[in-house]
Amino acid sequence: MLANQFDAFFFDLDGVIYVGAKPLPHAVESLKRLRELRKEIRFLTNDPCTTREKTALRLSKLGIEAYESEVVTSGxxxxxxxxxxxxxxxxxxGDEHLKWECEQMGILVNESNGIGENEAVxxxxxxxxxxxxxxxxALAIHYGAxxxxxxxxxxxxxxxxxxxxxxAVLQLLETSTGKRPIIVGKPHSLMFETALDTLPLHSKAVMIGDNPDTDVLGAHQIGLxxxxxxxxxxxFPSSIDFRNPDAVIQSLQELFDDGTIIRNWTKPSFSWPEKVKAGVAGIxxxxxxxxxxxxxADNGLWGIPSGHVEPGETVEQAMVREFKEETGLDVNIRRLIGVYSDPVSQAFEYPNGEISQFITVYFECEILQGSHVEKGEEALDINxxxxxKLPSDLLPMHPKWLEDALxxxxxxFIR
Incomplete structure (x- = not known):
């Protein structure tokens, strides 16, 4: 049974332990049984409008044994x-609960709008x-908070x-500042790392939740x-989609059923992308x-000229434009070398934290007569x-691209 396969169980709350003011069927007795088996239990919630103490008290009132030290709130x-x-x-x-949590860590909650007075928003x-x-x-973020x-x-x-x-508030601030936030709660890793840090060393943990986009994705991103x-x-359509659960149960009682099977999760060697983009590259x-x-210029590495497909462009038009912008050269497309979408080599994390997977169309190009090399804004050097005898600091996927071109x-090629 699943209960015997793990040392620690991370539980989402709403939709897993309770709905509203009532515990879900079999939740109370299942959690009691896990404690009898001496399992570690942690309660993880993205709700920022509560404290660990209040969350533990709420669970206790539902007949569920819970302690403040077992609760990880996003606040x-x-x-x-x-x-x-x-x-x-x-x-x-945020409300008084989030402010209180910050103050307990010695952080001054400053409501002044003085420029530069706050280290964080x-x-x-x-x-x-x-x-x-x-x-x-927005002003505090703009000035470096x-x-x-x-x-x-x-x-x-x-x-x-x-x-x-x-x-919804984040999207407003992102739009107005052009900055992306560090997000602590599920599905981001900080929430899970905080919970894992509270466990005995080498504990084997599993996440149990009701939301594929937060609970399942978050657990899989950190390897749980x-x-x-x-x-x-x-x-989900792809078998390697990080949001596909390893087991589906209707109630926590199934943790103790011999017939409930969980697949082995092995974290792939790529980061989960937020979006898929179209790209071009040309040799x-x-x-x-x-x-x-x-x-x-963005990463200081050598590579084949490459870039994005902009709205309204064909891939050929995008290739000609990108080559011109990066090198100053006017080119013609000679042939298609391949299409590349392998997430191991085609998923990129940008400095702002965004992760995108590219589908890159790769061409062999020829320089038009009279065209001269001219370094664009995106290039530190051209050679x-x-x-x-390629440079050692070459973008990791480009040796394969060069091999295919030769x-x-x-x-x-389709890779």
Whole structure:
């Protein structure tokens, strides 16, 4: 049975342990049985409008044994993170619970809008936030305050329907500042790391939740298996989608059924991308069969000229434009070398934290007569290299691209 396969169980709350003011069927007795088996239990919630003590008390009133030390709220985990980063002052867009958690870590909650007075802007939830508060937060972020959020949840379910949550406020501030926040709550790793730090060394843990996009994705990103509580079969189109649960149960009672099977989760060697983008890359060789490479300004690595497909462009148009912008050269497309989408080599994390997977269309190009090399804004340097003497600081996927270009196979590669 699943209960015997793990030392520690991480539980989401709403939809797994209770709904509203009532525990879900079999939740109380299942948690009691896990304690009898001497399992470690942790309760993880993205709710920033509570404290660990209040969460444990709420569970106790439902007949569930729970202790403050077993609760990880997004507000508490956020305050812990601020403390580890040495932040002493913060402008907090949250209720009294989040402010209290910050103050317990020695952080001054400063509501002044003085420029540069706050080291961080912390976004939780407060239904009384005003436009003036948002303007203060945006200005503080603009002038260098660290931008941190308890979670990225865009909505919260009420009986009447979904209403805005923390993520809705984040999108407003991201749009107005051009900055992305550090997010602590699920599915981001900080929440899980905080919970794991409270366990005995070498504990084997599993996450149990009801949301594939937060509980399952978050657990898988940090390498933990994940069980989904649902009455429906949940499956995403790709078998390697991080949101696919390793087991689906209808109630916690199934943790003790011999027939409940969980697949082994092995974390792939790539980060989970937020989006998939279209890209182009092009190789040009001179009459000595040397390849043209640029040293990119964004990461300082050498690589084949490459870039994005912009709205309204064909891939050919994008390739011609990117080559011109990066090298000053006017080129023609000679042939298609291949299409590349392997996430191990094609998933990139940008300095702002965004992770995108590219589908890159790769061409062989020729330089138009009279065109001259001219370094663009995205290039630190441009040079020709012998394929056998490539620079050591070459983008990791580009040796394979070069190998494919030199292979005169007629049909395009699909990788």
């Amino acid at each position: 508490w985990a956020t305050a812990q993170y601020l403390h580890t980063k040495g932040i002493k002052t913060a402008f907090v867009l 912390v976004v939780g939830w407060n239904g009384n936030v005003t436009l003036t508060d948002l303007q203060k937060a 660290t931008f941190i959020a308890t979670s990225g949840d865009k909505s919260f379910p009420l009986p009447e329907g979904p209403v805005p949550a923390v993520g 298996p994940a069980i989904l509580v649902s009455n429906n079969h949940i499956s 040009v060789m001179d009459d000595r069969q040397r390849v043209l490479l640029i040293k990119r 020709y290299f012998d394929p056998d 292979n005169k196979k007629q049909s395009p």
